[in-house]
Amino acid sequence: WEGLSVLAPDALSSVAYGTEEILIVLSAAGVGALWYSLPISAVIVLLLIFLVVSYRQIIRAYPTGGGAYVIGRDTLGPSAGLLAGAALLIDYTLTVSVSVTAGIAALVSAFPSLLPYTVELSVLVVAFLTIVNLRGVRESAQLFAAPTYLFIVMILAMVAVGLFHRAAPTPLAAYVTPTAVSVAPLLILRAFSSGSSALTGIEAISNGVPVFKEDSVQRARRAMLLLGLFLGSMFLGTSIIAFRYHIVPNAEVTVLQQLADRIFGHGWFFYLLSFVTMAILSIAANTSFAGFPQLASIMARDEWMPRMFLARGDRLVYQNGIIVLGIISSLLIIAFRGNTDALIPLYAVGVYMSFTIAMSSLAKKRWQEGNDPHRWVTIGMGLFGSLLTAAVVITSVVTKFTEGAWIVVLAIPTIVWGMRAVHQHYRSVADELRLEDLTLVPKPKALVVVVPVASINKMTLATLSYALSMNPEEIVALHVAGTPEREARFHARWKNWNADPRIKLAVVESQYRSVIRPMVRYIDHLTGLFAEGRVVVVIPELLVEKSWQNILHNHMAVALEAVLIFRRRIAVTVVPYRLQQKPVNSKPS
Amino acid sequence: WEGLSVLAPDALSSVAYGTEEILIVLSAAGVGALWYSLPISAVIVLLLIFLVVSYRQIIRAYPTGGGAYVIGRDTLGPSAGLLAGAALLIDYTLTVSVSVTAGIAALVSAFPSLLPYTVELSVLVVAFLTIVNLRGVRESAQLFAAPTYLFIVMILAMVAVGLFHRAAPTPLAAYVTPTAVSVAPLLILRAFSSGSSALTGIEAISNGVPVFKEDSVQRARRAMLLLGLFLGSMFLGTSIIAFRYHIVPNAEVTVLQQLADRIFGHGWFFYLLSFVTMAILSIAANTSFAGFPQLASIMARDEWMPRMFLARGDRLVYQNGIIVLGIISSLLIIAFRGNTDALIPLYAVGVYMSFTIAMSSLAKKRWQEGNDPHRWVTIGMGLFGSLLTAAVVITSVVTKFTEGAWIVVLAIPTIVWGMRAVHQHYRSVADELRLEDLTLVPKPKALVVVVPVASINKMTLATLSYALSMNPEEIVALHVAGTPEREARFHARWKNWNADPRIKLAVVESQYRSVIRPMVRYIDHLTGLFAEGRVVVVIPELLVEKSWQNILHNHMAVALEAVLIFRRRIAVTVVPYRLQQKPVNSKPS
Ligand SMILES: [K+]
Ligand SMILES: [K+]
Ligand SMILES: [K+]
Ligand SMILES: [K+]
Ligand SMILES: [K+]
Ligand SMILES: [K+]
Structure with a gap:
């Protein structure tokens, strides 16, 4: 339970945009099409249930955690890992870009006058996270717990009130009869x-199993179950009440905020939810500032x-790693003008591709271990899971290709190619430097020493x-000629000096x-x-x-x-010359 | 005549904003107050006549040119020069900032859709001038001649047509009777x-006397007279027809453009004048890109x-010098949002202060030379001129203090103080380094050599x-300990190697x-x-x-x-190590 407040926000915060993204796509076909959000949400919850069960297996199979890179590398080999x-x-x-822009969208819903500054505010939040993480965040579980729990409680409360109260009862048939x-x-x-x-983000617990101090596998599996329950009910609940209240997505106010406004009015709940949503999304973004640099260091x-x-x-x-993440996610926010919807088509591809590799790894690992009679269940689950998540990847690529998915389709092979080039280079340098x-x-x-004079x-x-002092074979005092009279003076002085043969x-x-x-x-x-x-060359x-x-x-x-x-x-030496040979304050840092 | 196209644009281009700036101030008191532009312009033309006569004396007194710094330094001493x-x-x-923003204002008058990009366009022009000057402008007199002559011809034509044609005859009394x-x-x-x-800018000819190849003093004095005639008639003419056509300054269209529109209609003359004005103002700005770096180098x-x-x-x-000028003038443009009117209060102070020093120098020089019976006329002219221009400085500071003149009032002593500090520093370093x-x-x-290994x-x-090779007393191979097993391997290898005692x-x-x-x-x-x-420390x-x-x-x-x-x-040496000792292509640049 204690690890949940660190590992859960990434997944839970997805409730802030999941339902809305479905409605945005459907609303293109008219308000009547919004009904389809119900079966779609139901299918996604089924997918969630399957993923939770599979990830509980993954936690057991990889009790030391490690993300899809480590799992894939150790089980399927370097190519899959790459x-x-x-x-x-x-x-x-993208977790950073999407979460931060979605957080600012929640804030802007409450304070519409901030709308023109969406991009600036988002970049400011990323800059803030970058700086905080560069300074090193100490034990932040406590700090993160409050917004996480508050978000869960508020969303579930809103779902409960929204389902059973106030609005004119929509006939039950409306939920089950296709529009x-x-x-x-x-x-x-x-x-x-x-x-x-x-x-997106449900993999976080399996990545971070060791965060749970004692009895970690047990606790992580329980946390996974809890996360699944909360995420599923919050997401499905939101979709249902969005349908019940006829919420139509718009660019100014998020779906969550519209719901809060309709169910509780434009009061404290509305404003508090805005801040809490922004907070949990910022925490989700912050998770990446731990994950990205760590993965980059492991791969380095x-x-x-x-x-x-x-x-x-x-x-x-x-x-x-922190700086690179901050810069790239900021550039993405600027390129997509701080628009969460525009970033979403890029997001799912990467996430579900890593799910696919994790599931395949699970299947292969159990296959290799042999003996256990129950292993066929896990193997089947892993294979089916990898097919399922691969299907999501393909669906995303195909249906969102022109909307941005092509960027990821291009980026992944490019990055893999770049990583191979880096590897190749390090190997060949090591070979060349080796002293057998x-x-x-x-x-x-x-040595021949040149001194500009x-x-x-x-x-x-x-x-x-x-x-x-360098005991060179030869010292060349290199002088650039100036005006004739200065030149004559210099030569006379040099001859007179007769420094050293x-x-x-x-x-x-x-x-x-x-x-x-x-x-x-x-x-x-x-x-x-x-x-x-x-x-x-010795330069003073x-x-x-x-x-x-x-x-x-x-x-x-x-x-x-x-x-x-x-x-x-040419070797270059810089020799310091200090004016006034006063006592030195060479500060040992 | 030939030097005119290089030295005159700075002054002539001032016609593009001189009249307008008067009208802007007067219009604060209502449209009726605009009449006062006539006597004010007349007084300025009187000042011009006096300055032209004085500057013809200065050309004779300082036949090798040199701006107020050189003249002041050589005649009045280092403080005046400074x-x-x-x-x-x-x-x-400020010549750069004012000219470029005024040029863009002329362009924007013809193409109002560019109005929101005033600052960007102005900074772009400064960047262009910076780059062109960094690349070195070759013999550009020919290139600059066309816009200069065209500007003179078009303005004088507009004044002539505007005075004698078309508009309902304004009673003569209206010009001479105060409103x-x-x-x-x-x-x-x-x-x-x-x-x-x-x-502003009339000093350019006296600064650049040597530009006139043969018989330079004679030609420069003639050019000064011509410049005075043109500038005076263009400026006064513009002020008179602006009154005749009841032009009221506004932020979108410049006074010159309004006049062109009223007198010749919204046709080719209007658009051509816009480009020609922009061109001559850019040439004026370009003059500074020669003057500033040269002055900075003389002062260095x-x-x-x-x-x-x-x-x-x-x-x-x-x-x-070119880069510093480009950066500072761009920053001024950005700080004042590309607004010429806002920059004008800063402009006059510096210009007229340099006039004052030039006039005082003239008086002192003639005084020292003695003997010539006519010298008292010149001395009187110099003294009177310095009082007159000093009065303009004081008027500008007092009446425009809160509008930006305070910046210059603050900047001049700060710069002088900084220059003295630089001088002081160079002197004391030279004293300390002197080897008697x-x-x-x-x-x-x-030597003790440290090599990281x-x-x-x-x-x-x-x-x-x-x-x-450096024949040191001691070499320290400095090694940072890694993991215990890597450490043990390193030590074994090191011992085995036994590099050198x-x-x-x-x-x-x-x-x-x-x-x-x-x-x-x-x-x-x-x-x-x-x-x-x-x-x-030797770093590979x-x-x-x-x-x-x-x-x-x-x-x-x-x-x-x-x-x-x-x-x-600590002296630091960087020793290059090349992979693959293949033939080197060390390109001598
Ligand atoms: K997420
Ligand atoms: K994520
Ligand atoms: K080198
Ligand atoms: K000027
Ligand atoms: K000037
Ligand atoms: K040093």
Whole structure:
């Protein structure tokens, strides 16, 4: 029960858009077609029951949790895992986009003046979640519990009151007799595919079995059952009362809000439901901010994703995964103008594809284990489940192809292809770097050090001292010629100085007063003369007291470094020179 | 005559907003008050005549040109130069903002559907000018000539037709008899201050005397006279016909466009004038993209501005000045919502302040030269001119203080203060770096080299070889401990390898899997043990074949470098390691 408030919001919050999405599709065929939401919802609840039973098997089969990627990888092999990984990354991203826009829709229903700012508000919420998660969320189960329970109680209360009270009794026959309006079967399928979004998120408990501290499998299975009961009754109840109150979806007020308004009036319940809906949807979005970076890090460890997803920051969170999720989900929100309905066609494909792989894995795992006489039931259930969920995927792709499903159809193979390319690259780099022969040991070579010298001053002295410390074969003091009189003065001073016999002065002419170009040209020329890895450029960097003073200095150093860092044969050293050799405050961080 | 098309647009284009700005201020007191635009315009033309005569003296006194900064600096001293410099930088910036927004206003007058995109279009034009100037504009006098002449011809034609034709003859008395509407003197002053923007840009010819190739002083003086004649007749003519046709300024259509519409109808003249006005205003804005970077570079050479304004790019333009001008003028346009009227109060202050300094310089120069019996006329003219233009500055500040003039009043001392701080800083750094004692010569010191080592591979081998080449006292191979089993394997391999007796292995524990933090902590600790400048960190950098592969590598190297580059006592070396030692294509750029 305690794990429910962390793992359930993703699924429960789907009630906020499931019924509405069905009604939106059906309303295209006229108000009379809305009756079909009842059988469609019933079928979805049947699907839910089946999925709950199957997922209780999955919990038992994979007691350490792990999402479809881990399950698929360990049971069906890397290809299935990769497919599941791609589907799940898309799922996590869309969970954020869909939940946040649906949450803002609930808020806007209560405060219509916010309508023009839907996109801005949604992006703001994503930015907020990103920052909170980058800072690391501590034990948030308590914080999340209240909105979750309140959402359950309020929706069930609304369903109960809506079913038995107030409205003129609709004849029972109206619920069971098909409406006279004839509706194309394709539209029914489209409505079903939209409604299947109501079940998104039910996989969360099986992914997170270890969240339940003791006796976890038992508790997770019970939680799954509870989740199924609540989700099923809330979703079906909402669909029924939406029919009873003749709710027609519109762009300004969500179906849930319309129901609250009609059943309880425009009072405290209406406003509270708005905030609670927004809260639970934000919690659902927040779930992805844990799931996405974790999956990305697991896949990075398997070398399917860039290693940067393994990096943990000061707050010990996988910061890069959080940032990438925040950016992509924001871009999706902006691209789809903060419109939940427009995002839904993309959503179901990823989710149900991961369901399919989880179910197949279950079947294969039980098959391999052998012996148990009851295993055939589970195998059959897994196979049937995978077919069923695959059917939902296909239905979604076919009926919603032009409405956005094509994006996912394109994205999944692209992501899989990209992951394979990453893997391939890491493998080949590792092969190339491998040192088999341990008799090969480091050997010094004679270095050629280049030091840019503009004039003879204390910084030049320090930098050349550093260059001499490297014991190079040769030091080149590289000077770019200025005006003739400055040049003459410099040469006289240099001769007079007589710094060290190993330091040779090289003067290059500057055309059009450019300083960097002639230096780089000379260094490139020099590099060509010596074996790879022998030329080092030592760049002095003036350290100033106050940070604003930085814009006054080091332009040459930065520009030179920027060019040379990409030169494949040149090592670059930056030597700091501190003004006023006062005591240093080098803060160990 | 030939230099006119380059130097005149800045001044001539002011006709596009001069009259309008007067009318906008007066219309606040009702339509009847618009009569006052006639005497105000007359006074401004008197001011113009005086300025033209004075500037012809300035051209003679400063035959090599140079703006108010150079003139002020060389005649009145650095403080006056600095004040003029600050005023001119503001002037150049506002010339861009005002001209571009006024140009877009002309365009929008012809195509009202563009009205909502005023700010976007203006910023686009600034971006275009920035890019064109960054690429370097070649000999553009020819290109600029057509719109300039066309603008002169069209405005004068419109004035001529408007004066003598078509409209019901307004009684002559109406022009000379003050209107019955009583207007507060303050409003008259405010209108005058707005109208003084009509003379902005007349200094351009005296700044650019050398543009006239041969006999430059003679030609520049003639050009000044011509400019005065055209500007005066166009401005006064526009004001008179605006009164004759009872033009009332509005936010959608400019006064010039209203006049064209009334006098020639909504035909080709109307549309052509719109484009020509936009073109000459863009050319005026473009003038600043030459002037601002050049002034910034002159002031940077005098060490009043950051040295980065001296840097020239591949195209030999002062790129930083161009970029800074583009950014600041865009920000002004955005802040003032692309509204020319809102920017005008800021404009006059800077321009007339630079006039004042130029006039004072003229007086002082002639005074110092002595002897010439006629010099008293010029000295008097300079003194009177400086008082007159100072009066315009004071009028603008007082009457427009709350409307934006306060920004300039605040900005000028701030900029002067900033320039003094920059100067002070450069002076003190130069003092500190100065090497008086040439017996001090570079001396080597014993280095301590730290090399991060994750595993023993070919890159490690190469990096340690490089470290050995530096002939250090000590090499520390710094390793961050991983899991116990990986740790044991690494240690066994390391022992087996036995790389070099000078290389010591240092293993640091990692808390929470962070790699960078323990390394930095160890390096900081080590730095504390040795004298400044002895510790060097050598970071290997993996070079990949394709640029997309960069996101797969070097996160550790980049992160470590980013931290250490700010460590004041540590030198950092980046050593490239190339995969596949294939032939290098190091492109000399
Ligand atoms: K969901
Ligand atoms: K989900
Ligand atoms: K390099
Ligand atoms: K101007
Ligand atoms: K100007
Ligand atoms: K450093």
